Each structure stands twice: as structure tokens, then as C-alpha cells.
Amino acid sequence: SQDFISNSTATNLAELMGNIAGIQYRDLFGGPGQIDSRIDMRGFGPTGKANTLIMINGRKLNDLDMGGLSWDLIPVETIERIEVIPGNAGSVLYGDGAVGGVINIITTNALSKIRNNFTTTYGSHDHFQENITLHKRFGNFGVMINGDILDNNSYRRNNKHEQYTLNSEIRYKLLKGELYLYSNLNRDYHGLPGHRVIRDHEGTNEEKTDRLSANTPANWSKENNIALTLGGIHNFSNSFGMVLDGHYTIKDQDAYFQDNANHIVDTVLRHYSFTPRFTYDYQLKNMPSKNIFGIDINYADYSSDRKASVHVTQPKLQHESNQLSVGLYSQNSINISDNINLSGGLRFQRMLFNGGTVIHEDAEGDTDSEDNDTISQSDNRLGANIGIEYFLQPNFSIFGRSARSFRIANIDDRIGADGSSMALKPQISYDFEIGALYENNKFSAQSSIYLMLLRNEIQFNSSNSKNINLGRTRRYGFENSIFFNLNNKVSMDTNISILKSEFLDNVNTTGPYDTTDEDIPLVANFTANSSLYFKNLFNKKINFTTTARFVGKKNKENDQSNIETAIPSYYLLDLKLGGSFLSYNWDLKVNNVLGHQYNTYGVSSAFCQQDFSAFCGRESYYPMPEQTFTFSLSRDF
Numbered sequence: 154s155q156d157f158i159s160n161s162t163a164t165n166l167a168e169l170m171g172n173i174a175g176i177q178y179r180d181l182f183g184g185p186g187q188i189d190s191r192i193d194m195r196g197f198g199p200t201g202k203a204n205t206l207i208m209i210n211g212r213k214l215n216d217l218d219m220g221g222l223s224w225d226l227i228p229v230e231t232i233e234r235i236e237v238i239p240g241n242a243g244s245v246l247y248g249d250g251a252v253g254g255v256i257n258i259i260t261t262n263a264l265s266k267i268r269n270n271f272t273t274t275y276g277s278h279d280h281f282q283e284n285i286t287l288h289k290r291f292g293n294f295g296v297m298i299n300g301d302i303l304d305n306n307s308y309r310r311n312n313k314h315e316q317y318t319l320n321s322e323i324r325y326k327l328l329k330g331e332l333y334l335y336s337n338l339n340r341d342y343h344g345l346p347g348h349r350v351i352r353d354h355e356g357t358n359e360e361k362t363d364r365l366s367a368n369t370p371a372n373w374s375k376e377n378n379i380a381l382t383l384g385g386i387h388n389f390s391n392s393f394g395m396v397l398d399g400h401y402t403i404k405d406q407d408a409y410f411q412d413n414a415n416h417i418v419d420t421v422l423r424h425y426s427f428t429p430r431f432t433y434d435y436q437l438k439n440m441p442s443k444n445i446f447g448i449d450i451n452y453a454d455y456s457s458d459r460k461a462s463v464h465v466t467q468p469k470l471q472h473e474s475n476q477l478s479v480g481l482y483s484q485n486s487i488n489i490s491d492n493i494n495l496s497g498g499l500r501f502q503r504m505l506f507n508g509g510t511v512i513h514e515d516a517e518g519d520t521d522s523e524d525n526d527t528i529s530q531s532d533n534r535l536g537a538n539i540g541i542e543y544f545l546q547p548n549f550s551i552f553g554r555s556a557r558s559f560r561i562a563n564i565d566d567r568i569g570a571d572g573s574s575m576a577l578k579p580q581i582s583y584d585f586e587i588g589a590l591y592e593n594n595k596f597s598a599q600s601s602i603y604l605m606l607l608r609n610e611i612q613f614n615s616s617n618s619k620n621i622n623l624g625r626t627r628r629y630g631f632e633n634s635i636f637f638n639l640n641n642k643v644s645m646d647t648n649i650s651i652l653k654s655e656f657l658d659n660v661n662t663t664g665p666y667d668t669t670d671e672d673i674p675l676v677a678n679f680t681a682n683s684s685l686y687f688k689n690l691f692n693k694k695i696n697f698t699t700t701a702r703f704v705g706k707k708n709k710e711n712d713q714s715n716i717e718t719a720i721p722s723y724y725l726l727d728l729k730l731g732g733s734f735l736s737y738n739w740d741l742k743v744n745n746v747l748g749h750q751y752n753t754y755g756v757s758s759a760f761c762q763q764d765f766s767a768f769c770g771r772e773s774y775y776p777m778p779e780q781t782f783t784f785s786l787s788r789d790f
Contacts, residue, residue, distance in 0.1 A: 154234050157646075160686055162700040162727035162742055164783065166229055167192055170256060172682045172700065174599075174634040174648035175239050177201070179675065179753045182346075183777040184307050184314075185280060194239060194253035195605060196628050196654030198675035199710050200612055203563060204252040206243065210260060211430075212382065212400055215250055216422055216453070216563075230270065230286050231260045231299060231320075239632070240603055241584045244536035244558030245498035248449055248480045251536075252558045252582045252607075262333070263288065263295030263324040268789040276742075276783030279306040293326040308778040311344040311367035330387040330394075337380040345372035345408075348756070353770030364750070364776040374408040392434040400426045415459035415469050423454045440488040449480040455508070455564045461517040469516045474508025474564050482536070492544040496554075500536035504561050504579075505529075510568065528576050534559040552601075553587040566611050566620050578609045578622045600633040612673075614660055614713070624658030626673065642690065647683040652676065656713070664764040666714035674712050675754070677722070679705035695732040696740075701725070709755040709772060714762055717772065723751035738787045748780040 163169035167190035171178025179191045179201070193201025207214045209227055236257040243255035261267055267288035274282040282303045289296050303316040317340045324333040347368030349359040359366070384398035402424040409416055430447035454475045458468035484498035509527030540554030562577035588601025605628040614621045630652035638644040654673040661668050672678070680703065687697040706719040726747055731740030745751075752774045760768035 155232070158229065158232055158235075160684075160688070160696060160698050160729070162684070162698055162729040162744065164742065164744055164781075165190065166227060170235065172648075172684070172702070173235075173237055174682075175254070175630075175632045175650050175652075176237075176256075177677060177680060177704070180777065181754055181775040182307055182309065182312055184278065184305060184781065185274075185276065185282065185303070185783065192256075193676070194256075195603075195630070196652045196673065196676040197253050198654065198673050198707075200610075201253065201675075203250060203566070203611070204560060206247050206251045206255045208247070208255065208257040211257060211396075212398065212426070212428070213247070213250075213451075216402075216404065216424060227258055227260075230272075230284060231267070231297070233259045233261045235259070239601075240554075240586055240605065241536075241556035241558035241582055242538055242540070242554060242586075244556055245482050245484050245500045245538050246445065248482070248500055248502050248536060249478060249504070249534070249559060249561050252560050252580070263297040263322045264290065264293075264326055264331070265295075267297055270787055270789050272785055272787035274783055274785040276305075277778070277781035278308055279304070280783060281305070295322075295324045295326075297322045307343075308781075309346045309365050309367060309776070311346040311370045311372070314341075314343040316341045327385075327387075329389070330385060332385045333383075335380070335382040337378065339376070339378040341377075342373065342375040345369055345374055345410075347372065348773035349776055351770070351772040351774065353772075354767070360752070360774040360776060361750075369411060371411040372409055374406070376407075377405045379403050394432050396430045396432075398426075398428045398430070400424075400428075415461060417460050417463055417465075418457065419460070419468075420455070420457040422456075424451070425453075426451045437487055437489075440490065442485070442487040444483065444485050446483040447481075449478070449482070449502075451478045452476070465517055467513055467516040469513060471511045471513070472508070472564070472568055473511070474506070474567070476507075476561075476564075477505045478561070479503050484538075494542045494544075495540070496542075497539040498537065502534045502536065502559075504532050504534070506531070506561075506567075508564065508567065530576055532561065532579055534561070534579055548593050549589070549591045551587070551589045553585075555583070555585045558582045558584075560611065562611050562620075577611055577620065580607065580609050580611050580622070582607045595638045596636070598633075598635045600631070602629075602631050604629045613711075621660075623656070623660050626655065627657050628652065628654045642688055644686045644688070645684070646686070647681075649679075649681045651679055653678060661714060661762060664714070664762050666716060666762060666764075668713050668715075671713065671715045672708055674708040674710050675720075677705040677707040679703070691732075694734070695730070697731075698729040700727045700729075702727070704753075709757045711759045711762065712757045717757040717761065717769065720752055720755045720774075723749060725749065725751070736788055738789075739785065741782065741784050743780065743782045745778065745780050750779060751777050753777060 161169050164185045168178055170176055170192050177193045181189045191202050194205045197204040238255040240254055243251040247255055269288055270286045272284045284301045287298045299320045301318040305314045307314055319338040321336045324331055351358050351360055380402040382400045386396050388394040404422045406420040408418045427450045433444045435442050457472040459470040460468035480500055480502035482500035486496045488494050507529045536558050538556035542550050542552040544550045560580040566577055582605055584605040586601055586603040590599045607626045609622040610626045612623055632650045634648035636646050654676040656668045656671055659667045659669045682702050684700040703724040706722040708715050708719050725745050727744045728746055729742045755774045758768040758771040
């Protein structure tokens, strides 16, 4: 809700979602800029981004590659609420990739009441940010514009981040519906400092002795995004309506890697989608029921050149791929009595992929570069779910559901596969969940337990340094969240998640280690978050929030055999103090108040898994900031 967002101590949107039960947050650099922030639902670790769908107003933000999401295309100031669908339950409505879960961010539309606002923010590491929201309604016509400028030197050297974002919405109310146009423009630059090195055999521990330095002081990345969405809503009657939506995105990414012979990576990704959706409300034996059905058509075109310098006209490697996906789906919700609701749905999705890698032998660049055979691959996949909710009382229910979902390999999965082929099988997941929900005006609690069984999971296999289809994997866990509103001034929000994510088969194909029953890397088995809110203190002029977070230990990326030292557990305390003075609103955030040194990500050498013992203990970490602060001043006008 808006109240949850506005009172959160989180410094960015990805971190905010990491405070929700069942969601784990991972970042390489930390701070407000959201550089390469990742979230993971239900324990997929390195591939969390590919198994968690992030959506804005029902439209996918996930791209065909494994690059970080464009969080900057979501202005936090315009978010109305965040809907979270855990597990496979969203696979029917949203299709490919809805395995760990779906997060749908709903924004306030231009026909709503939106205050004009200007906010300026200063903080640690020379952080400077300005944001403006302008809104005007002319009868049935509404316009909203949001602009944001961010400049931040960030925690480490060669970690500068510059970001310019412009979002707009035009919406026109019709007699039986609406027309709308969204546009999003984003320009982003950030330095890439690389990792901090630990070498046990050499007595080196830069993660402790030299956290701030850059291992790659010349590396950088920049990105330009343009996104347009044109659509309309039409209500044929009180019970039958349609949403017609077309979308276009172009993402241009450039990066420089000093230590690579192919220094320059130049990638362009274009994505087109057309997603008509229909809703039909009807009566079944005088009980209200609902059907949602529609078509998803998505086409993505990916082109990436790897070359020695910006001055070289002929790239050493050229990756060219395209993918067409067409899905048909229907989701039903039926009230069979006053206290029993049944739901179920089916999705059929067909995928066509064509792509490969061409190497230019005479071009300047990496002499060890390998090409991939161009392949054409097609596949048909089925998503399904069924669920029941039984209300023991109007505000207390128990529920159960089962679902099947799938994930199709993205372009980075395929490029990282065997050099002779980019073909990877689709990943299949089955999950089962039961739980209970109680809520009233002052108190709400939800608990659930779940089991997920997967086959052909797509992951990097450290024992042969290739992306492969794994054998069987399994996840099971418990999620619990409680909200208690003591009075109109004090409330509390707490959640606990316990998770086991493991290999059921041995995926080590070259080394002596057996991964059977070992934990999947980058997944913490235990997480907890608790926030305490004090509102409207001192004549309704002061608000105060304190948030405590705990994340358990987890294995580093590549350590599929669990033989290396784990990333340590950590706990953080964040504070936020805010209020109003004259016609201004202000807030002060202090994050990691206790100044703990911690990491959310680490990687071990893949050669250690292949029985090269000299490479064991060669580990890399990405240090997160110690105590930081931001101060914001805003005014509505």
C-alpha cells in the first residue's frame, strides 16, 4: 500500500520488496541507485531474476536477457500498491517465468488525484537526487509527468552512478472506458568496481582490509531505455470488459571491460508485445463468479557485438537472436457457496526461437572466442493452477492450491550453454501450498507452507562452466507475516521465512564432489524482517519507523557442492524520521545504523568444484555500504 511504501526505511524499490515475506534481496553495490539490484522469490539464487516476474500495471519488465531490471522506469512516487503472487500461482495469467512468483506494481493513473510535488535529496557518498511530479486534469483528460535526476559516487571507487529518468502518462476517460499512453525514457551510467578478493592460501583478504578499492578501475556500463505503451479499456456492459494493450521497448546497453580482449560489449534489445485481456463477471447458481481470458503475443529481437574497441568496425563476436511467444489463457474464480471459493486456469504457450553466434576470425579481439551453431527451436508449454479457499468466518479463511509453471531459456542462458548448441529444454515446476489468513481492522496474519518440485531447471553448472538443464531440484518452506495496528499512532509489521532449496541429483560432471541434497547457492535458509511504525506524533507532525532485518548465511555462487566458506549471516537496523514543517515535508533515513560490514553476494572459483584444489579458497565478495544517511525535503504545490 502507499502507507507501507511512504513509511519504509528502504533506500530503493528493490530493497523495499526485499522486506516482504518470501522475497530475498541481493545487490552488488548498495545505496539508493539500484545498480544491479536483484530479488528472488522462493529460493532460485543465481537465476532469481529469471524465475521472478516483475510487472508494472500487468506488463512484464523482465527482458530476454539476464540483465538487471530497469527499476528506474517505476517512479516510486506514483506507486499505489504492490501485489505479490507467490509460487506458480501466476503462471496462467502471466506465463513464462512466473515460477518463484509474480510482483505486480500498480501505479496511480493520471485521472486520479495526484499532487504536484518536488523533492530534493542529499546523502552519503555525495548522493544528490531531485524528483518532480506534475499532474493536471482537464475534465476527462489527465496528464502526469515524473522526472528524476540522480548523481551518486556510491560506496566504492569507480562506482559513480548517474541516472536521468522521465516518465509520463496521458489518459482520457471515455463513456465506457479509457484510453492511455505511457512513455518512459531513461539514461543510466555507472562504474563497475568489480570484486574484493580473498585468497586464503596467500593470506589476502581485501574484503576486510581494503573494502573501498576497485579491482576494475576502468570498467563501466551505460544504458538507454525508451518504452511506450498504448492501450485502452472498454466496458461492453457492467459484466464484460476488455483491456487492449500494445507495448514497445528498446534497450541500448554498452559496457567496457578493460581485462577482456573483447573490451566493448554493445547490445540492443527490442521488445514488442500485444496483450488483449477480457474479464467476464457472471452468476453460477446465484453466486458471483469471474473469468479472465486473453492472448499474449511477445516478440524480442536481441543483437550483441563483442569487439576490441569502440573504433573497431568489425566485431569479433556477433550474437543475433529473436524469440516469438504466443500464449492463450483462461482463469476462473467461482463462488460455489457463501464460504467456499474455487479457482482454476489453463495457459497454452508456444515459443519459437532462432539465434546463434558468429565469429569473425580476422577481426581484432579475443583469439579464444567460440561461436555457437545457429539453431531454430520451438516448444509448446502448458501452465495450470487450481485452488480452493474456505472461510471459517468472514475474516478467517484456510486455502490450498496446486500449480504447474515453466521457464523458457533466455538469451544469456543460451550464450552460456555448450559452444556447439544454444538449445536448452524449458524448465518445468510443480508446486503445492496450504495456508491460513486472518484479518480485521487492527490485526492480520497469514501463514503458509509450500513444496516445489522442478525438473530441467536452467542453471550455470560450475563443474563444467556451462549453462545446462539440471536434473531434479526441490524447494520447500514456511512463510509467515503479521501486521498489528495497536492504535492510530503505533503499528507493527513482522515476517519470517524458512526455506530449503536443494539439488536432488548430482550435477557435478567433472569433479569428485556429489551435489545430491546440497543447498542451491545464494539462497538463505532463514530471513526475518520487523518494522515498528510511530505516526502522527507531536500534534501529527512527526513520523518514526525502525526496521530490523536478519538474513541467514548462504553459499556463494558456483559453490554447488557446498564445500567453500558460506557468505555470513547479517542483521541490519534502519531508521527513518519524518514529518512536516510549515509547507514542507522532510525525512531523514539512516541505514545500517550499527555500521556492520556485510555482503549480499559472493562468488567462489568454479575450478574448485572441478577438483583443482589450488583454486579453493579463492573467493570474491562485493562489500555493501556501512552506515549511510539520506535527507529529503519535499513540497506539494
